[in-house]
């Protein structure tokens with residue numbers, strides 16, 4: 001039987017280039033080799049998004065984005081986390097097998113504490129229990145569907161390790177191999193996508209390139225990429241340039257060599273470098289952009305896709321949770 005890959009997408013903002021190259025594109029590749037499960041982690045987003053209208057919008061945007069880039073809801077299981085309530089029951093069950101120390105040691109939590117300390121606030125200021133217990137819910141996401149492989153960014157590896165450890169504790173306690181032990185899969189080629197200023201592309205740095213801008217605003221945004229003060233005549237080092245680092249991610253080897261030559265030859269100003277990048281990007285985004293706009297104008301279709309995914313996901317989750325309930329003695 002094909003191995004199963006599962007990945008969650010947190011709807012916390014407008015989809016940007018970093019989401020596509022770092023998450024959407026590699027996730028969609030998986031469907032070639034694995035039985036693929038994709039879900040919108042809306043209850044994970046609730047740890048930070050506290051406006052109903054915003055959360056609803058982000059869920060719609062990200063659903064449309066995945067479909068626009070070619071996710072096939074027939075060939076995969078594509079659902080919204082909150083549509084599968086069994087996950088939350090499992091989350092509680094797993095929390096009773098999770099040492100509290102795991103959560104204390106979670107990098108994401110420790111980062112928040114460190115930031116609070118730096119700001120001379122209380123250690124736990126602005127940290128809600130959802131944020132603290134986040135890795136348990138994430139374990140439930142993964143273990144509910146017995147995923148073998150979980151493609152994630154490097155910052156999420158520790159969470160997958162928690163899921164493995166929690167699964168092992170549960171299996172050992174009941175003397176049965178109820179849960180598969182998931183493996184993290186980190187794609188090195190897409191480690192970090194940089195933003196306009198060369199830092200990681202992130203909404204919190206306000207350095208993103210939103211994916212579905214119209215051509216004019218897209219070009220404007222690209223013109224904001226920070227470059228050095230070399231004159232047009234000077235030969236340029238492509239590997240020391242934010243524009244090239246982004247452009248490169250859209251090119252095959254031959255195309256990349258051709259663009260490198262233009263940089264190295266001299267006589268290319270930054271305006272031209274940005275224009276070349278814009279043209280490549282715009283070509284690749286044209287069709288998805290049209291499809292995205294079409295999908296957003298048809299919310300009934302988005303709902304139908306998610307309803308179909310919910311049914312497929314629950315066909316797995318409901319009987320599996322029944323087995324777990326029986327094992328732990330609540331039935």
Ligand code: TRP
Pocket residue numbers: 006007008009010041044137138141142150151152156
């Ligand atoms: N925590 C992941 C992120 O921030 C999103 C996520 C939630 C996830 N549940 C998951 C990823 C389960 C993989 C598997 O990107």
